[in-house]
Amino acid sequence: MSLFFNRNALTTAIALSTAGLSGLVSAQDNAPSTTATLMEEIVVSARGIEEGLQDAPIAVSAFTGETLDYRGVDSLDQIERFVPSLTLQNNPSFGGASNSAAIYLRGVGQKEFLPTTEPGVGLYVDGVYVARSVGAILDIVDIDRLEVLRGPQGTLFGRNTIGGAISIATRKPQPGGDFEGSLAAAAGTDSLVHLRGTVHVPVNERIALRASVASMTQDGYVDRTDGIDLGNDDTIAGRVSLAFQPHDDFAALITVDMTRDRENGPAMELLGIDFTDLSQLQGVVLAPPPPMAFIHNVTTAAMGPGQPCAATDPAGNGITSNPASPNCYDSRYVGADKSNEGTAPAYSETDVFGLSATLDYNLSENLAIRSITAYRELDSDFARDGDHSPHRISQFEDMLEQDQFTQELQLLGTYDRMNWILGLYYFSEDGNNVNTLDFTVSNFRSGGAFDNTSWAAFAQATYDMTDRFHLTLGARYTDEDKAFTPDQIIYNNYFAGFSNLVPPGNPLAALDAPFLQAGSRILPLLEKEISISEFTPMANVSFDLSDKVMLYATYSEGFKSGGFTQRVFPPIVAGFTAPPGTPDLDLIPNYEPEFVDVLEAGFKMDLLDGLLRLNGAFFKTNYEELQVQVFNSVAPVTQNIGEASIEGFELELSASPAEDWFLEGSLSLLDAEYDTIDTANTLIFESNEFERVPETTASLGLSREFSISDAGTLLLRADWSYRSETFNDAYNTPLLETDSYSLIDASARWTNKDGDWTVIVSGTNLSDEEYLVTGVYGTAFQSLEGVYNRGRQWRVEVRKQF
Template sequence: MRSVISCGRVPLLCAVSLLALAPLTARAEQAGPQNAEAAAQAETSALDAPITVTARKREESIQTTPISITAFSGAGLEARGIQSTDRLAEVTPNLTLQNNPSFSGASNSASIYIRGVGQQDFVPTVEPGVGVYVDGVYVARSVGAILDLVDFERIEVLRGPQGTLFGRNTIGGAISVTTKSPGDTLSANGAVTYGTNNLIVGKATVNLPLGEKAALRVSGGYFGQDGYVTRTSDGKKLGDANRFAGRIALRLDPTETWRIDLGFDGTTARENGPAMSLIGINYGRTTDPNTPPFADINNIIANVVAGVGFFPCATPAAPLNLAVAGCYDNRYVLGPDKNAGTAPSYSNSDIWGIGLTNTFELSPDIKLKSITAYRRLLGNFARDGDGSPLTIAEFTDRIDQKQFSQEFQLLGKSFDGALEWILGAYYFRESGVNVNGLTFVISQFQSGGAFRNESLAAFGQGTLKLGSRIKLTAGLRYTRDNKAFHPDQFIIANRAAFLGPPFNSPIFDPGTRVLPNVEAKVHFGEVTPMVNLAWQASDTMMTYATWSRGFKSGGFSQRVFPPIIPGVTTPITDPVAAIPSFAPEKVDAFEAGFKFQTPDRLLTLNASAYYTDYKDLQVQVFTSVAPVFRNAGSATIKGFEAEAQLRPVHGLLIEGALGLTDASYDQIDLATTFIAKGNMFERVAKWTASAAVTYEWELPGGSTLRPHADWAYRSKFFNNTFNTPQIAQPGYSLFNASLGWTSSGGKYGLTATIKNIADKRFLMSGILVDAIQAFEGVYNRGREVSVTAAVKF
């Protein structure tokens, strides 16, 4: 969604720029009262306001929290023109956050990586590597995890394992979202945006006090835009947006020591499916020699039907054969804005949740918090997997997922505040059904089944003051996971029996179970400790060092084909043991960093370096058409982040960030994974960088003009573990700009925004399904222009 410019040396320039700020630290520490007063006057911008975070389950300044963290206020994101969480990666080092279409066609599916750790698959039997939390509640599934930003207080991106306080599935980090609580003042605000491709965004919020001890806050939004990939068969626009989101929050204060926060949120989407386009066809080749090549099989059938021989109608040397009507060839490779598919394509979802937080002040130094939540996800998705009128690959997906969680936190201070501590207990239960319909050139079958996940944990953490400037923090968490999967997978039709062996084998007959019709269970128990030492070297500088451990839970391989039949296609005779499962993966992370800020906030400079020992990687192992997960590798990830803010004069804010993620496999089995030891991690760029300039100019009469420009860079990355060049994305730069006006008193606002100024295109995500032999991808939109009008009461 931005301009694309090659700039291989830019990260080095960024690093030099950040280092060039270092001499300013001496000047900042010598800043006199005049500078302090000027800087204090500059603290009027929502973009620049100091942020309080809760990364350690208690409110702290971001500058005194010894964690590598990037945080944004809701007003700050609004000022930057960010209206959904998938744009956070543009302003956060070492973060990948893509709206990545799932295998079966969900438009809103979050692919999140922090410091190289994330999630390869999006089925509910495989866990994410980065946890997403909304008001302290874990959001288990990636579908719907790209959040439209309506009435948010702040977003915190925590880098590195958060296994002690947040728990499992946070080995890369966590994204914590906090919504706005009801206030004591009657107020309302609204905004409307219109732009390119009929972009229509409407948001509104009303805050209503209900006496002295209660308040209600209601917010809602609509997000709509025409798609930008046109299906040539029916004119349907893929990649559209058509979503409604809303939230109701109620705050009650029954007593001076008891607070109740009750919230309900919901999102509904009715969309045409992801903006997929066919990039190319992998004629005559698959990564795994055991995989039947569907495109080639189709092309053999097409030649037989045409009476021209028993060989493929298209090859790498001759990729276009218009003489054969049913040939799957380059006639269907139409560029990033067209798709020749004819199969159903839709992405419909309904997501809602209710949360109840009770906070009790048991004494001036002890507080008890209870967080109870229930969430529900209903989704129906479909897409054409080959991008043509032919039936080579078509997918449908249905998911019905429910989750319940309960967390207790006891927070306190002891020994006259020398010790701050937290004790907690956590329970999580998830259940549901995820069923996939798959129609291939050789077969039609149902995949998926019923799943049940349960997790229990107990944790504690304490921070002890060792003198006036040193703090030692230590924590420990024990987690017990219980998981179950009951496959409901069977052959619906054999579409290639007429080809003879091996396609006419009885194992492909209709009704044959792809996996045994039994429930399999796995259990895991893990301990995740953390130790941190922080030193307040001066009033302006804090340094820290941390060791932590995290784990991502194990699970089951849900997508399997051809059938695994005990004693027939596998030597395993036990039906339960025949269902593929895998164990947790684990990390040990070491981090050291510093946080510097002058008293006048002229300069803020935060940096951290890390080293991660990554073990028991959950790697996709290809044994035939569908991959299974195994613990088949280990890796080392190292790098750093640096973020700076400079406020040289009143109203001017200059921001910069630089991140390095250097990930490499220490051990990987090439024979079973087809991943070379020297391959890059999927979806992970080695370098990320960003910069922004904002100036607030007060006009006569008290109104304000705010020009803003920003830039983001991401170096080359691959979209799969095989490092397939056809779906690789070279390094690129993104630019956008805006001009905002706010009336005196802030009641009215008007903002013009331009994204992707140079109108360039780049590959946001890419897919190679080996058996289908098709390279697919989602490209960004072209240049977009929009205008937003806002009002506050």
Template sequence: MTDQIECSGAVARRRLAFCGAAVAALVCGSAVVAQEAGTNSASSGGGALEEVVVTARKRTEDLQRTPISITAMSGEALEARGVTQVTELSNFTPNLIFQNIPSNSGVASNASVYIRGIGQNDFAPTIEPGVGIYVDGVYLGRTVGGVFDLIDVERVEVLRGPQGTLFGRNTIGGAVSLTTQEPGPSFGFKGDVKYGTDNLVNVRGSVNLPINDAVALRLSGGQLSQDGYVKHPFDGRDLGNKVSTTLRGALKAELTPDLKVVLAADYFLDKSHGPPVVITGVGDLEGFVALQNALAATGAPPPSFGGPGDPSLCLTPAYLNTPGCYNSRYFSTDTNYGSGPNYSRVETWSTSGTVTWNLGPAEVKSITAYRHLKGAFAQDRDGSPIKINHVADTYNQEQFSQELQLQGNVFDDRMNWLVGLYYFTEDGANLNPVDFLPVALQSGGRFNYKSWAAFTQETFRVTDKLSLTAGLRYTDDKKDYTPDQFFTALPFGPLFTCYIPTVHACAVGDRVVPNTVVKARSNAVTPMVNVSYQVTGDAMAYATFSKGYKSGGFTQRIFPPEQSLPSFNPEHVDSYETGVKYQTADHRVRLNLSAYLTKYRDLQLLVADATRVGPFYTNAGRAEIKGFEAEFSAAPGGGWRLDATAGLTAAKYTELANNVQGLTLDSKFALVPKWTLSGGVENRLELGAAGSLLPRLDVIYRSGVFTNANGVNHPKLYQPAYAVANASVRWTNKDGRYFVVAGVDNLTDKKFRTFGDYQASFGFYMEGFDRGRQWYLRSGVDF
């Protein structure tokens, strides 16, 4: 299918030939914010763009002099644009896809993150995320619970491309780094209340309490609730609702002028009726749907797995209401007719301690953290009163990490150096009872992983304009996994072959795979080389070569039985990037451009396999990804501000393994659009003693994409290109302490797919759609 680009409501694909004329294309539409991490922003009335400060290289730097592709935004900028959940970061970050999808379960808070086409959508602990999420320098090992509210955030940084030198593990696609507000020396309070569509209520607040000159405490929290939008007639508990609680506390002690300790703890609870998914059709009468309809067509018990009847009869009008037939009466875009369990509950809590000690010629930093995750979720995946595919999960994980950094400057500050050690361990269990039409079994297992790394990075300023940076990281991963998988029911008798202890017809209690520990060991060296040149005081050019690595794993969901648990190897990328950063001397215009080429090999992919029922992971082959990012901001005066971003991800498979089914070299990457565009315009209107008004319009565009989480490009699961417009008006009183915002998201009520799943083993199409237009009112204080 051909990508089509909409600009101000018209198809304008030809306008996107902007490799050499980025600004012209960026202004197409109107978009969301560019990079914001300062406090003296044009949006708050300043005459120039804000100064952007980042810590992407483990030290404080001006964004315009940091030679990497990064988008950064301050907590103030997030607040001003109504961004309250982490998934909304993708609205203004080129080539970032951050979604909440259920994957192969009923989890309602699973982060599916892709940067430059590399990421992961499955929550299973046997597969690693391809984009690392960090909170105050602490890596979140699992994607379950990775969709959370943004409470008391100081800064967000999105680093594109492999971060194989300075960041923890599995950042082969990039990293999303959130920094929360530290306690400060002055009393302060801020809070807001938001009410909107479907009884949306979001209450948030934070308070800063100085205890004495050296010690301060900061407490924050939030409560979010919203009704569901997919009807569930069986129990009246509509799907897609939101109920979450977030709490956080931090204590900072400046023990000496050179020694600072920050202790932090947080708690997050997310519970809902389950993700907003519906059934929209069946395939070519494949899998368990065909078996169910064959049974319904005759009413006779099956002498074989294939069934005795004609399954196509159930799709004819005469059989529309025949009991047992799975057909169009269960298809819908706003109603789920399932009668099985649907629920999702995820609870996490963590503690951390960060010690920063200035030794004079060097600085030592220690980050110690522990995180506990507990989840339980279930889903009637067939969306009908017929039991074809029911799944449930219990999910428990504990992780501990320790990072040590030592950095300093030598040679009259011409060289900055950093060395460090990193240790990470996690263990837990994901037990997964499943109930299919011809069989019920427990799937899943227990895991115990350990990883350690040593890293270094140095930047040498050769001249006042030319700088060279080199980095290296050695990573060692060890994984132990114990599958705990056995049959719990065989309603049609011994239809399957088991292998333990000998080959025989399966019976209840037999193992699907051996209940023995399987091991995976891998290590990698990931270098990075960067050269940057400060052409003028306002312009910089840079080029980077880097390698990325993601550890291997196992296929957790096995059926029919196998003699051993399938595994897959690590994946690797070689990344080439070049970029330009420019800002006018008066700080009224900023333009940052980057282009990249990624060589992707041994990519881990969830693929179709005709011999297996469950989704199957394998090293699918090789791919090449190329593209660019462009970010533009302008403050021309008179209270106006313009922002625009553009991202191109042109991904192509170049080699596929022989065991990969359902894909060809012409297949597109699932869930990754070729184009991500955004643009925004605002104008501050001063009202004198009455304060000010700030109307804003944002447009977010995504080109067409296949939404099937299991890789295969099913035409029915294709989401054509679409654009979404958001509008708001913000009133702020004269001293900036009080504000009221009225806004509408998805102004034109655009309906688009957010998730899709089709597996031939089952035979039905499951899809998720956006909630649609939402209005809101928000009021708050800050003093």
């Protein structure tokens, strides 16, 4: 049987003595200690072949399901606490989906959820690309291994991995294996109830089945005055896998997965109202977007019951002359801790379905072929009240439907001193995204239909020049076509006829312009297409100083696809500013791809007879045609803004300082700077800091295992993590800055002598640190919103394995 046949099974070198959802170490005399197990080397497949983590000359962090469990990880966003250079947030962005991933690696990523915008870090589950960020905060259920690959992965993974990739491998059924399973139940803070179960059924020597299911419910922690609790969790996720191996050289794996979220939306609060024009704030002359809060206070509120609001000074602090009036939108809605006075609909409902088939066939001892075929569906509806008040300043609803199909073929082989992989890849997706916005001036719909297709051919080979010197070369050619049909129309104009009520020359009369009337299309109802073809090479050299010390260097390139500006509203739209005679298709705005090339040098060391492991890397990234979310209209849009450079250093450590003790840590230092920026059109300056990119992150974990004679074992663990200050927008808005913070977590886990019962008591954020997780500044609405963390959490869990 060849080397490649079991690669998809992702066999791990860290194997605990019992299997199941979260296998724990048995206290039997012949079982290895937890510390010894954690120090064993993990097998990774980041380069397309199975190899030990210390043998892979790339920057990759790898964790088995057991090591994630020891750290208390049950959701994908929690790994940012200990993975170098990673920011992974459950980010509500501008929409309101409570399950939307904003992932950054080494300063490169994307927070936008729109399907016309691509992520900068690829997410893969069992080799299948997850194209959309909505629904991508996955529950960690029955995981075999998780790998975080830093730096562009333009050869084996392809487009939209310019920051890196996160690859998750689930546990697979094993024909001829043992019947086993596990159950787990947890309860905790804010009425948390977390239930999990898994079962492995070997039907016979050729067929096996594995199934897992998990559900989590938890109350929200920001209360609206109408009784809705924001930030709650209500999720069910499940997976069923069938393995079929009719003979020794062929195996098939069929997997079905689903996730169902029914929640009230993210725990957003109103941080402030800015009545200062953005152009004045930044010191640049630029036609500002219409100030909706100001318009509300001087028009809509003035026509309502009670005392009217006075005209608020747009250069002042937003204080009205009559704060007692119920019609005014002002600071009365700001600053109430963990509360929200919104009244518009708030919900986040997401359904995800996936079906995949992986086929492996050994053509010979040195040649194998693999096929990965997958289909995925996403259906998500979400809404939020962006002004956090009873007034109609900004209220959003989204409906997103997406289907994707992927097919990958791989030919893997070895010859003499070389191993290699050739591949073909096809990706197709289509869907529709409808965004409706109800605000001071109007009620309108944006969004539209999208249809994207991409195919690629790739190759990578590693040649052992000598026993110590290794050369890897790889390349990928990608051809992509993207199409977007904007379906954007004005439903209502609340200021229709208003020009007849104000004196001639009053600027507010512009709200009654002809192109703002009900039934007006914002963009032509036409399909616009963009295409791109790119060649992305990679070269890597590594040298083994000894059996335990390796040095390596890599040059790699990558790109992220361009896209379309989906959120458009006049008078910013080109149709109202373009010269007469401009072709209709040119009125539909789009932006170009972005590109990176990276130089990296790293080392991997196993020292002190395997008791100390150090892995580190230095890198420099050249970043061109940056895609950044900017506000120059009613809503945020993505633009290419210029060039940048990113330099950094990463370090990971694991050690066993004494018997039954285990220490692990990480450090990342990043220096990201804009080189050239189109400030005139973006209001972003070269001196601004990158958003969501901390200069320093660090983590440290320490565990100690105790044997309690016939009572079993007790494992105590404490974790500390640190992140320096960051901004949550490209403008570096002060109210959206997240201050530096440290988190302390701890757990105590008892396992009985037979290893089939486990009780865990754990606490996260024990110092009850409060920090801003994410934020958004809607300049047209003059509101600054944000989500704070939940706070200190306690949890008790009981597990049974059988």
